[in-house]
Amino acid sequence: MLEQRRRRTGACVATGVALAVIVSGCGSGAGSAGGGREDRLVVAAVGSQLGTAYKQILQDFGRERGVKVTYFESSVPTTLTKLGAQVPAGKVQFDVAMLNDQAGAEAKVRRLTQPLDPAKVPNLKLLPDYAKPASIDGPLTALSLLGIAYSPKQFRANDWAPPTRWEDFTDPKYGNCVIPPDPVNAGSGVVALALVNKALGGDYGAIDATVERLRPSAKKVPAVTGNLAQTLQMMSQGTACMGLGTQGVALEARAEGTDLAFVAPKGNSAVGLPLVVPKGAAHPNLAQDFINYVLGAKAQQVIVDRALWAPVRPGVKGTVPLAGEIIGPDRFADHDVRPIPPTVFADTAGWGRKFSELFGR
DSSP states (O other): OEEOOOOOBTTBOOOOOEEEEOOOSSOOOOBOTTSSBOOEEEEEEOOHHHHHHHHHHHHHHHHHHTOEEEEEEOOHHHHHHHHHHHHHHTOOOOSEEEOOHHHHHHHHHTTOEEOOOTTTOGGGGGSOGGGSOTTSSSOEEEEEEEEEEEOHHHHHHTTOOOOOSGGGGGOGGGTTTEEOBOTTTOTHHHHHHHHHHHHTTSOTTOOHHHHHHHGGGGGGOOOOBSSHHHHHHHHHTTSOOEEEEEHHHHHHHHHTTOOOEEEOOSSOOEEEEEEEEETTOSOHHHHHHHHHHHTSHHHHHHIIIIIOOBOSSTTOOOOSGGGGGOOOGGGGGGGTOOOOOGGGGGGHHHHHHHHHHHHTO
């Protein structure tokens, strides 16, 4: 049985879609901390094509384990906000939460998540070290390199050479169609913005050089968006020519027919999608069983083929045509991929204020 419902939380209206799959069978749920059977699991994760892949994995898990599973569609900032309110109150709604690198590290610092038991997540031992960051209480389950998405049609029409470097994003000649990411809400776009900062000769967290490079064309910039998907929608409408974000989102748009190209400049970094268990989760053992399931070869194949993100489990290869374009860990050295310390993003609110002053919005 599939059930969809909208939820309203606190003073902020958040539209979430909960997908419940009730299954029956001989499978048995993992035991609870108190020894009882855990027969249901609630997972909060993102939407879009990426979410579709994780929904399929969750449905397969529920069917195989013989448990009721619920997928609550939620953006990473919304999920983190919910955990920040629910964990201290002892009223945790989710058993598993999908965050990103920065939110995962913040959740651990704020003690909103709990460490996993390696005995209950045996697939952890198969992962490379980069998929098990010490700053997060859970493993990365998928990866995507960052880069610049652009419109070949608009670049040809203006006789522009394709971008190849991070600093190309701030070239004033693109001012009337470049779409900067919102530093407060853009998620992976903010990580890409940090790479632009670094390429302009500063530190990852030094936004001033980027602001000054964008200043000459600031009044012509059509919008500042919260994610690359919004930028790509504008690109399909002819009002945008370039944006920052993950290769996974760009490939998803191409799969849906959007005419775009994607370049991953050197001096890159990858965005990861960790799954974590909140402190006080009602079904912590089943939650760890699910995370272990996501790290299995079958689930990782779904992530590659349906979400077009790179797997974290070695040896998993895509089978759909666009999967061959995914820049996975085996090619990270070609793009000089390095991790960005989570502390870089401590002042994204300050970045946001400077962008608001620059763009007048």
